[in-house]
Amino acid sequence: MDIHFAPVPPPGCPAHDSGVRVPLHGPDFAANPHAYYDYARTYGPTAPVELAPGVDATLVTDYTAALNLLRDPAFRKDARRWRDLHSGKVPADSPVVPLLAYRPNCMFADGAEHRRLRQAVTDSMARIDSRRLAQITEHVSTYLIAQFGTRGSADLMADYTKQLPLLVFNELFGCPAQVGDRVLFGIAGMFDGVNAAESAQLLHGAVGELVALKREQPGDDVTSWLMEHEADLTDEEMVHQLSLLLGAGAEPLRNLIGNTLHRILTHDRGAYQDVRNAMNDTLWRNPPLANFAAHYPESDRIFAGQQVRAGQLMLVSFAAANAGMAQSEGHHAANRASLAWSAGPHACPSQGPATGITVTAVDNLLGQLPDINLAVPAHLLTWRPGPFHRALNTLPVAFSAIQAVGRPTAPVPPHHATAQAQRSAEEHRPGGPGRWSQFLAWLRG
Ligand code: HEM
Numbered sequence: 412m413d414i415h416f417a418p419v420p421p422p423g424c425p426a427h428d429s430g431v432r433v434p435l436h437g438p439d440f441a442a443n444p445h446a447y448y449d450y451a452r453t454y455g456p457t458a459p460v461e462l463a464p465g466v467d468a469t470l471v472t473d474y475t476a477a478l479n480l481l482r483d484p485a486f487r488k489d490a491r492r493w494r495d496l497h498s499g500k501v502p503a504d505s506p507v508v509p510l511l512a513y514r515p516n517c518m519f520a521d522g523a524e525h526r527r528l529r530q531a532v533t534d535s536m537a538r539i540d541s542r543r544l545a546q547i548t549e550h551v552s553t554y555l556i557a558q559f560g561t562r563g564s565a566d567l568m569a570d571y572t573k574q575l576p577l578l579v580f581n582e583l584f585g586c587p588a589q590v591g592d593r594v595l596f597g598i599a600g601m602f603d604g605v606n607a608a609e610s611a612q613l614l615h616g617a618v619g620e621l622v623a624l625k626r627e628q629p630g631d632d633v634t635s636w637l638m639e640h641e642a643d644l645t646d647e648e649m650v651h652q653l654s655l656l657l658g659a660g661a662e663p664l665r666n667l668i669g670n671t672l673h674r675i676l677t678h679d680r681g682a683y684q685d686v687r688n689a690m691n692d693t694l695w696r697n698p699p700l701a702n703f704a705a706h707y708p709e710s711d712r713i714f715a716g717q718q719v720r721a722g723q724l725m726l727v728s729f730a731a732a733n734a735g736m737a738q739s740e741g742h743h744a745a746n747r748a749s750l751a752w753s754a755g756p757h758a759c760p761s762q763g764p765a766t767g768i769t770v771t772a773v774d775n776l777l778g779q780l781p782d783i784n785l786a787v788p789a790h791l792l793t794w795r796p797g798p799f800h801r802a803l804n805t806l807p808v809a810f811s812a813i814q815a816v817g818r819p820t821a822p823v824p825p826h827h828a829t830a831q832a833q834r835s836a837e838e839h840r841p842g843g844p845g846r847w848s849q850f851l852a853w854l855r856g
Contacts, residue, residue, distance in 0.1 A: 432461040433470070435702060435798035442794065444701060444801070448472060448731035456715035460726075462798040463507045467495065468724040469717070470702060472731035474750065476715040480727065481755035486706035487521050488757060489513060493707060494722030509611040510799060511705050511724070516651040518659065518757065525756065531642035532652060533760045535633050539583060541767055548771040551578040554853050556779050556813075563812035564786060566805045567776075572669040575772050576661045584657070585632030586621055593617035598658045614654050622649045656761075664765050666699035666802040668772050673697070673803060675773070677789045686773045690766065691749070695737055698751035701730040701801040729753065730801065783810040 433451045434440060440447050451458035456473035471477045480486050490513035495501045501508065513519050517528035555574055559565040581591045594617050600610025621634060626646070629635035637644060637652060644652060671693045675683050683689040704727040708719050719725065729750040736748075752759040759765070777783065785792075786807040795802045 432459045432467060434461045435470070436461070436463050436796060438796060440798075441796040444730065444794075445734060448728060448734060451728070451731060452735055455717070457717050457725075460798075462726075463505050464502075466501050466505050466507050466724075468705075468726050469719060470731070471715070471725060471727045472735065473715065474732040474736040477727045477729075477732045477750055478754055480706060480714065480725065481704060481753060481757070484521070485709050485712070486725065487709050488519050488525070488706060489521055490519055490705065490707070492709070492722045493705075493724055494720070495724065497722075504608065507798065509608055514651050514655070515648060516655040518655055527642050528644075528648070528652065529756075529760065531637055531640040531644060532656065534640055535636040536761055536764060538636050539633065539764055541763070544579075544583070544764055544767050545771050547582050548575070548579055548768050549775050551575055551582075552772050552775040553779070554578075556776060557815060557853065560780065560810075560813040561815060564807070564809045566807050567672055568665075568669055568803050568806045571776065572665045572672070572772075572806075575668065576664040576768065579768055580657060580661060583632060584621070584634045584653070585625065585630040586634070586657075587624070590617045590621050594657050594661070598662050614658060615650065618650050618653045618657065621653065622646055659759075660761060660765070662800065662802075663699040664768060666800060667693065667765065667769050669803050669806055670697045670699055670801065671769060671773050672776070673792070673806060675777070676783070676785050676806075676808065686770050686777070687766075689773070690769055694749040694751035695733050697801055698729045698733060698749065699801055700751070700799060702726050702728045703799050704729075704753050704757065727753070779813065780808075780810040783808050785809075 433447055433454075435444075435447065451460065451470055452472045454472075456471060456476035458470050458472055460468050460470040462468050471480055490496070490511055493501075493511070493513075496503075496508070496512065517525055517532055520528050552571075552575060555571050555578075559570045565571065577591045577594065580586060580594075581588065586594070593613050597610045597612075597614030597617065600606050600613070622638075625632075625634045625638055629638060633656070634649075634653060638649060667690070671686070671690045674693045674697065675686075675689045678689075683692075706725045706727075707722050708714070708725070710721045712719060714725075727750070732750050752762050786809040792806065793804045795804055
């Protein structure tokens with residue numbers, strides 16, 4: 412694709428302020444983001460971009476500059492510093508505002524407050540047993556494959572990657588089905604920028620119900636572990652931490668699984684004997700969070716040769732920084748230094764569980780459907796628009812239909828949270844069993 416922009420000012424040139432901005436939205440960007448990143452890199456380590464109509468930002472596209480920003484406490488995460496939002500320049504109803512606007516959770520906290528909130532998250536996530544997580548993921552995966560496997564075809568985004576993280580999270584967070592459905596709906600809406608404000612509200616309300624449920628009946632789950640942590644989180648803090656964990660977890664996880672499957676299905680099958688290598692290449696070349704890590708300089712300063720102003724929105728392009736690094740240094744599968752998980756104090760605290768879920772989900776699918784292939788030519792696949800994520804719309808596949816898959820031989824013992832989640836789902840179902848109750852019924856035969 413040819414992209415025609417105005418002539419590019421050299422790095423350091425005042426024309427950086429000339430109003431020529433690289434658009435990170437719209438169908439052309441979604442179709443070929445690397446053409447836009449290549450162009451943005453011609454500005455130097457940072458480029459002026461537009462995230463949505465009326466929403467300007469500075470995008471860090473250089474790997475070293477990105478690390479410098481992510482590790483420098485003079486760049487703050489607290490979005491109440493966002494000058495353009497508070498001056499009214501950014502439309503309050505812009506589709507990107509719900510993801511960027513301040514909320515009292517660890518992603519928007521700095522310094523001691525960040526350490527307190529983050530410690531509660533990392534300590535609670537650390538209590539997840541990796542073998543149990545693999546077992547849950549495998550059972551969920553097998554269940555989902557059983558739902559579409561007899562058809563011989565599927566859309567892996569709708570039938571597999573969208574469902575899997577939430578069914579796994581339902582178990583991990585002790586989250587009832589009817590809450591979980593609204594959580595994913597809310598998160599997808601926020602990331603798509605479709606009815607973003609309502610989506611954020613939907614998510615908030617569903618998580619509030621979960622917190623109330625766990626205050627009454629704690630279980631052996633991440634929600635209850637967060638609650639009993641010495642950080643002593645209030646109900647409001649609980650709701651915001653959980654919304655963050657579920658939101659920051661489900662959507663990129665879904666897309667990491669989708670993008671890893673896309674990578675495998677668009678390469679020779681022999682190229683990826685080890686799913687971890689496919690996932691790592693995906694993290695380098697097609698990271699599910701392409702541009703994020705919003706930061707705000709605490710004062711006017713020079714950054715990477717450019718003047719930046721206090722409260723100016725700055726984003727890191729993990730996708731562009733990785734691509735630039737891979738081009739200049741070359742990259743090999745064993746290199747784990749991609750920026751896809753970010754870096755510094757706000758780097759993703761869930762790399763371990765997210766990696767475990769992804770590898771198990773992809774491994775199990777390929778093991779059960781060994782002749783799976785794309786059902787359409789790769790160039791016809793389309794990607795969801797939006798400046799932050801890198802996510803397929805659909806991933807249509809074909810394979811030899813399988814017989815109805817039996818239950819796993821060693822079912823996950825239903826612990827307290829699961830039994831409670833099932834009860835709750837059954838009590839609240841509108842017109843039939845929800846996805847979570849269906850899964851439990853299948854598991855138990
Ligand atoms: C189990 C699934 C996941 C959970 C629960 C989770 C949770 C979180 C949380 C709580 C943060 C904020 C940390 C802080 O501010 O101190 C975070 C940040 C981040 N996560 Fe994850 N995450 C998950 C999966 C993923 C995946 C699959 C990716 C992509 C490869 C990813 C990429 C990131 C990035 C880039 C950040 C930094 C964002 C920023 O600074 O704005 N995460 N994650």
